[in-house]
Amino acid sequence: MTTLPPDAELLRLDHQVCFSLHAASRAFGGVYRDALKDLGLTYPQYLVMLVLWEHGAQPVKAIGERLRLDSGTLSPLLKRLETAGLVHRERSTEDERSVTVHLTPAGDELREAALPVPRRMLAATGLTVEELRTLRGLLSRVTGALDAS
Template identity: 90%
Template structure:
Protein backbone atom coordinates (compact mmCIF):
# COMPACT_ATOMS: atom_id res chain seq x y z
CA UNK A 1 0.00 0.00 0.00
CA UNK A 2 1.31 3.45 -0.93
CA UNK A 3 1.16 6.16 1.70
CA UNK A 4 -0.17 9.57 0.80
CA UNK A 5 2.34 12.46 0.75
CA UNK A 6 0.06 14.35 3.12
CA UNK A 7 0.20 14.43 6.93
CA UNK A 8 -2.61 12.51 8.64
CA UNK A 9 -3.96 15.77 10.01
CA UNK A 10 -4.61 16.93 6.42
CA UNK A 11 -6.22 13.76 5.03
CA UNK A 12 -9.80 14.81 5.68
CA UNK A 13 -9.54 18.06 3.74
CA UNK A 14 -12.01 18.25 0.85
CA UNK A 15 -9.35 19.51 -1.56
CA UNK A 16 -7.32 16.33 -0.97
CA UNK A 17 -10.17 14.01 -1.97
CA UNK A 18 -9.84 12.51 -5.45
CA UNK A 19 -13.40 11.21 -5.14
CA UNK A 20 -14.66 14.77 -4.75
CA UNK A 21 -12.77 15.95 -7.83
CA UNK A 22 -14.30 13.07 -9.80
CA UNK A 23 -17.74 13.97 -8.46
CA UNK A 24 -17.29 17.66 -9.34
CA UNK A 25 -15.98 16.78 -12.82
CA UNK A 26 -18.92 14.43 -13.37
CA UNK A 27 -21.39 17.17 -12.44
CA UNK A 28 -19.60 19.65 -14.71
CA UNK A 29 -19.64 17.14 -17.58
CA UNK A 30 -23.34 16.56 -16.96
CA UNK A 31 -24.07 20.25 -17.32
CA UNK A 32 -22.16 20.56 -20.60
CA UNK A 33 -23.65 17.32 -21.94
CA UNK A 34 -27.16 18.53 -21.07
CA UNK A 35 -26.62 21.50 -23.38
CA UNK A 36 -24.84 19.47 -26.10
CA UNK A 37 -27.57 16.82 -26.17
CA UNK A 38 -30.57 19.16 -25.97
CA UNK A 39 -30.98 19.38 -29.76
CA UNK A 40 -30.80 15.58 -30.01
CA UNK A 41 -33.58 15.17 -27.46
CA UNK A 42 -31.41 12.87 -25.33
CA UNK A 43 -30.38 12.79 -21.71
CA UNK A 44 -26.82 11.79 -20.91
CA UNK A 45 -27.77 8.22 -19.86
CA UNK A 46 -29.86 7.86 -23.03
CA UNK A 47 -26.89 9.10 -25.07
CA UNK A 48 -24.69 6.42 -23.48
CA UNK A 49 -27.23 3.71 -24.39
CA UNK A 50 -27.34 5.02 -27.96
CA UNK A 51 -23.52 4.98 -28.10
CA UNK A 52 -23.58 1.27 -27.24
CA UNK A 53 -26.17 0.56 -29.94
CA UNK A 54 -24.44 2.70 -32.57
CA UNK A 55 -21.18 0.90 -31.88
CA UNK A 56 -22.40 -2.68 -31.51
CA UNK A 57 -25.84 -2.85 -33.13
CA UNK A 58 -28.70 -4.76 -31.54
CA UNK A 59 -27.90 -5.81 -27.98
CA UNK A 60 -29.65 -7.70 -25.20
CA UNK A 61 -30.73 -5.40 -22.39
CA UNK A 62 -28.41 -7.31 -20.06
CA UNK A 63 -25.37 -6.57 -22.28
CA UNK A 64 -26.25 -2.86 -22.46
CA UNK A 65 -26.55 -2.78 -18.68
CA UNK A 66 -23.17 -4.46 -18.24
CA UNK A 67 -21.44 -2.04 -20.61
CA UNK A 68 -23.03 1.01 -18.96
CA UNK A 69 -22.78 -0.36 -15.42
CA UNK A 70 -26.52 0.15 -14.93
CA UNK A 71 -28.97 -2.19 -13.26
CA UNK A 72 -32.22 -3.19 -14.98
CA UNK A 73 -34.26 -0.94 -12.67
CA UNK A 74 -32.44 2.08 -14.07
CA UNK A 75 -31.98 0.83 -17.62
CA UNK A 76 -35.53 -0.37 -18.36
CA UNK A 77 -37.25 3.03 -17.95
CA UNK A 78 -34.47 4.67 -19.95
CA UNK A 79 -34.99 2.20 -22.82
CA UNK A 80 -38.77 2.66 -22.61
CA UNK A 81 -38.30 6.41 -23.12
CA UNK A 82 -36.00 5.78 -26.11
CA UNK A 83 -38.63 3.44 -27.52
CA UNK A 84 -41.39 6.03 -26.98
CA UNK A 85 -39.23 8.54 -28.84
CA UNK A 86 -39.05 6.10 -31.77
CA UNK A 87 -35.28 5.60 -31.52
CA UNK A 88 -35.19 1.94 -30.48
CA UNK A 89 -37.36 -1.15 -30.63
CA UNK A 90 -37.34 -3.80 -27.90
CA UNK A 91 -38.04 -7.41 -28.82
CA UNK A 92 -38.47 -10.34 -26.49
CA UNK A 93 -36.39 -13.36 -27.48
CA UNK A 94 -38.31 -16.29 -28.93
CA UNK A 95 -35.79 -18.71 -27.38
CA UNK A 96 -35.72 -17.15 -23.91
CA UNK A 97 -38.73 -15.08 -22.93
CA UNK A 98 -36.72 -13.43 -20.13
CA UNK A 99 -34.28 -11.90 -22.63
CA UNK A 100 -35.09 -8.66 -24.45
CA UNK A 101 -32.97 -7.35 -27.34
CA UNK A 102 -32.84 -3.67 -28.20
CA UNK A 103 -32.63 -2.67 -31.87
CA UNK A 104 -32.10 0.77 -33.39
CA UNK A 105 -34.92 2.08 -35.54
CA UNK A 106 -34.28 4.09 -38.72
CA UNK A 107 -34.72 7.26 -36.64
CA UNK A 108 -32.18 5.95 -34.11
CA UNK A 109 -29.70 5.26 -36.91
CA UNK A 110 -30.27 8.73 -38.39
CA UNK A 111 -29.71 10.37 -35.00
CA UNK A 112 -26.13 9.07 -35.07
CA UNK A 113 -25.24 11.56 -37.82
CA UNK A 114 -26.61 14.46 -35.77
CA UNK A 115 -24.63 13.24 -32.74
CA UNK A 116 -21.26 13.22 -34.52
CA UNK A 117 -20.25 16.74 -33.34
CA UNK A 118 -20.87 15.95 -29.64
CA UNK A 119 -17.50 14.27 -28.83
CA UNK A 120 -15.50 17.12 -30.41
CA UNK A 121 -17.63 19.67 -28.58
CA UNK A 122 -16.96 17.87 -25.29
CA UNK A 123 -13.22 17.65 -26.01
CA UNK A 124 -13.12 21.40 -26.64
CA UNK A 125 -15.06 22.06 -23.45
CA UNK A 126 -12.51 20.16 -21.33
CA UNK A 127 -9.61 22.36 -22.41
CA UNK A 128 -7.47 19.22 -22.69
CA UNK A 129 -5.55 17.93 -25.68
CA UNK A 130 -6.52 14.62 -27.24
CA UNK A 131 -3.44 13.03 -25.69
CA UNK A 132 -4.24 14.42 -22.23
CA UNK A 133 -7.78 13.10 -22.53
CA UNK A 134 -6.48 9.65 -23.55
CA UNK A 135 -4.16 9.66 -20.55
CA UNK A 136 -6.99 10.71 -18.22
CA UNK A 137 -9.31 8.04 -19.65
CA UNK A 138 -6.59 5.43 -19.14
CA UNK A 139 -5.97 6.51 -15.54
CA UNK A 140 -9.69 6.51 -14.76
CA UNK A 141 -9.96 3.03 -16.28
CA UNK A 142 -7.19 1.82 -13.97
CA UNK A 143 -8.84 3.44 -10.95
CA UNK A 144 -12.18 1.85 -11.83
CA UNK A 145 -10.61 -1.59 -12.30
CA UNK A 146 -8.77 -1.31 -8.99
CA UNK A 147 -11.88 -0.22 -7.13
CA UNK A 148 -13.87 -3.06 -8.71
CA UNK A 149 -11.36 -5.46 -7.12
CA UNK A 150 -11.93 -4.10 -3.60
Protein backbone atom coordinates (compact mmCIF):
# COMPACT_ATOMS: atom_id res chain seq x y z
CA MET A 1 0.00 0.00 0.00
CA THR A 2 1.33 3.42 -0.94
CA THR A 3 1.18 6.16 1.65
CA LEU A 4 0.36 9.74 0.81
CA PRO A 5 3.02 12.40 1.27
CA PRO A 6 2.48 14.97 4.05
CA ASP A 7 -0.22 17.59 3.40
CA ALA A 8 2.29 20.34 2.64
CA GLU A 9 3.85 18.12 -0.04
CA LEU A 10 0.44 17.51 -1.61
CA LEU A 11 0.23 21.24 -2.41
CA ARG A 12 3.23 21.06 -4.74
CA LEU A 13 2.32 21.72 -8.37
CA ASP A 14 4.19 18.64 -9.56
CA HIS A 15 1.95 16.48 -7.32
CA GLN A 16 -1.25 17.72 -8.99
CA VAL A 17 -2.76 15.19 -11.41
CA CYS A 18 -5.11 17.92 -12.62
CA PHE A 19 -2.11 20.01 -13.68
CA SER A 20 -0.52 17.07 -15.48
CA LEU A 21 -3.80 16.57 -17.37
CA HIS A 22 -4.00 20.29 -18.11
CA ALA A 23 -0.42 20.40 -19.43
CA ALA A 24 -0.98 17.28 -21.54
CA SER A 25 -4.21 18.76 -22.92
CA ARG A 26 -2.42 21.95 -23.94
CA ALA A 27 0.37 19.92 -25.56
CA PHE A 28 -2.21 17.85 -27.44
CA GLY A 29 -3.88 21.08 -28.54
CA GLY A 30 -0.68 22.33 -30.12
CA VAL A 31 -0.10 19.12 -32.06
CA TYR A 32 -3.76 18.91 -33.10
CA ARG A 33 -3.65 22.54 -34.27
CA ASP A 34 -0.87 21.63 -36.68
CA ALA A 35 -2.42 18.28 -37.69
CA LEU A 36 -5.83 19.84 -38.42
CA LYS A 37 -4.56 22.96 -40.19
CA ASP A 38 -4.81 21.42 -43.67
CA LEU A 39 -8.33 20.19 -42.91
CA GLY A 40 -9.42 23.70 -41.95
CA LEU A 41 -10.72 22.48 -38.59
CA THR A 42 -10.16 23.47 -35.00
CA TYR A 43 -9.93 20.71 -32.41
CA PRO A 44 -13.54 21.20 -31.16
CA GLN A 45 -14.78 21.18 -34.77
CA TYR A 46 -12.80 17.98 -35.36
CA LEU A 47 -14.54 16.37 -32.38
CA VAL A 48 -17.97 17.25 -33.83
CA MET A 49 -16.92 15.81 -37.18
CA LEU A 50 -15.73 12.60 -35.45
CA VAL A 51 -19.17 12.17 -33.88
CA LEU A 52 -20.92 12.74 -37.20
CA TRP A 53 -18.55 10.47 -39.16
CA GLU A 54 -19.09 7.71 -36.61
CA HIS A 55 -22.84 8.03 -36.01
CA GLY A 56 -24.28 10.02 -38.94
CA ALA A 57 -26.83 12.78 -38.44
CA GLN A 58 -27.30 13.64 -34.77
CA PRO A 59 -29.46 16.00 -32.74
CA VAL A 60 -27.49 18.95 -31.39
CA LYS A 61 -28.36 17.80 -27.86
CA ALA A 62 -26.79 14.35 -28.47
CA ILE A 63 -23.61 15.91 -29.88
CA GLY A 64 -23.37 18.19 -26.85
CA GLU A 65 -23.85 15.28 -24.44
CA ARG A 66 -21.28 13.14 -26.23
CA LEU A 67 -18.68 15.92 -26.29
CA ARG A 68 -19.59 17.42 -22.90
CA LEU A 69 -20.29 20.80 -24.51
CA ASP A 70 -23.15 23.12 -23.62
CA SER A 71 -25.31 24.67 -26.31
CA GLY A 72 -23.66 28.08 -25.82
CA THR A 73 -20.35 26.56 -26.88
CA LEU A 74 -21.71 24.13 -29.45
CA SER A 75 -24.02 26.45 -31.39
CA PRO A 76 -21.34 28.88 -32.67
CA LEU A 77 -19.08 25.93 -33.44
CA LEU A 78 -21.82 24.31 -35.56
CA LYS A 79 -22.52 27.62 -37.25
CA ARG A 80 -18.86 27.85 -38.34
CA LEU A 81 -18.96 24.28 -39.65
CA GLU A 82 -22.14 25.13 -41.53
CA THR A 83 -20.59 28.30 -42.99
CA ALA A 84 -17.63 26.16 -44.12
CA GLY A 85 -20.09 23.90 -45.94
CA LEU A 86 -19.30 20.79 -43.89
CA VAL A 87 -22.64 20.36 -42.09
CA HIS A 88 -26.18 21.61 -42.31
CA ARG A 89 -28.64 21.97 -39.48
CA GLU A 90 -32.27 21.04 -39.84
CA ARG A 91 -35.05 21.82 -37.40
CA SER A 92 -37.27 18.86 -36.55
CA THR A 93 -40.79 18.95 -37.98
CA GLU A 94 -42.08 17.06 -34.90
CA ASP A 95 -40.35 19.24 -32.30
CA GLU A 96 -39.14 22.61 -33.51
CA ARG A 97 -36.89 22.91 -30.43
CA SER A 98 -34.82 20.00 -31.75
CA VAL A 99 -32.19 20.57 -34.43
CA THR A 100 -30.40 17.73 -36.21
CA VAL A 101 -26.92 18.16 -37.69
CA HIS A 102 -26.19 16.41 -40.98
CA LEU A 103 -22.93 16.05 -42.87
CA THR A 104 -22.85 17.66 -46.30
CA PRO A 105 -21.10 15.82 -49.14
CA ALA A 106 -18.04 18.03 -48.45
CA GLY A 107 -18.15 17.10 -44.76
CA ASP A 108 -18.39 13.44 -45.65
CA GLU A 109 -15.46 13.74 -48.09
CA LEU A 110 -13.33 15.45 -45.43
CA ARG A 111 -13.29 12.14 -43.53
CA GLU A 112 -10.84 10.69 -46.05
CA ALA A 113 -8.43 13.59 -45.55
CA ALA A 114 -8.71 13.16 -41.76
CA LEU A 115 -7.72 9.48 -41.77
CA PRO A 116 -3.98 10.14 -41.07
CA VAL A 117 -4.68 12.36 -38.02
CA PRO A 118 -5.06 9.61 -35.35
CA ARG A 119 -1.82 7.88 -36.42
CA ARG A 120 -0.01 11.20 -36.41
CA MET A 121 -1.25 11.87 -32.89
CA LEU A 122 -0.26 8.37 -31.76
CA ALA A 123 3.26 8.93 -33.07
CA ALA A 124 3.47 12.34 -31.40
CA THR A 125 2.66 10.87 -27.96
CA GLY A 126 5.62 8.50 -28.03
CA LEU A 127 3.38 5.83 -26.50
CA THR A 128 2.45 2.42 -27.83
CA VAL A 129 -1.11 1.60 -28.82
CA GLU A 130 -1.43 -0.53 -25.68
CA GLU A 131 -0.11 2.26 -23.45
CA LEU A 132 -2.64 4.66 -24.98
CA ARG A 133 -5.45 2.16 -24.40
CA THR A 134 -4.39 1.85 -20.77
CA LEU A 135 -4.20 5.62 -20.39
CA ARG A 136 -7.63 6.10 -22.00
CA GLY A 137 -9.08 3.46 -19.66
CA LEU A 138 -7.59 5.14 -16.59
CA LEU A 139 -8.86 8.54 -17.71
CA SER A 140 -12.34 7.09 -18.27
CA ARG A 141 -12.28 5.68 -14.74
CA VAL A 142 -11.15 9.04 -13.31
CA THR A 143 -13.86 10.87 -15.28
CA GLY A 144 -16.53 8.47 -14.05
CA ALA A 145 -15.39 8.80 -10.46
CA LEU A 146 -15.28 12.60 -10.67
CA ASP A 147 -18.74 12.70 -12.28
CA ALA A 148 -20.07 10.56 -9.45
CA SER A 149 -18.54 12.66 -6.68
